[in-house]
Amino acid sequence: MKRIIYCVFLQQLAEGLTIQSYPGKLGKYIYQNISQQAWDQWKRHQTILINEKKLNLINNDHRNFLEKEMIKFLFTSEQTSKKNH
Secondary structure, X not given: OOOEEEEOOOOEEEEEOOOXXXXXXXXXXXXXXXXXXXXXXXXXXXXXXXXXXXXXXXXHHHHHHHHHHHHHHHHOHHHHHHHOO
């Protein structure tokens, strides 16, 4: 049975993630508030960032940068308004 949540990124009801895809409290919040569709959009954007910025995920600074970008992408109203246009 699919889990339906209110996705704060899409600003509508949508199918939720099947598992918690990110660790910790942030991961729990993502699981509860981000849809599979929004998470898939983030994963595509994340791949672009990793390739363009030549990020090495072994590097803690690069992982921190990526986490900040994920929060900005999924939760800021600026990103949400870009998505809706």
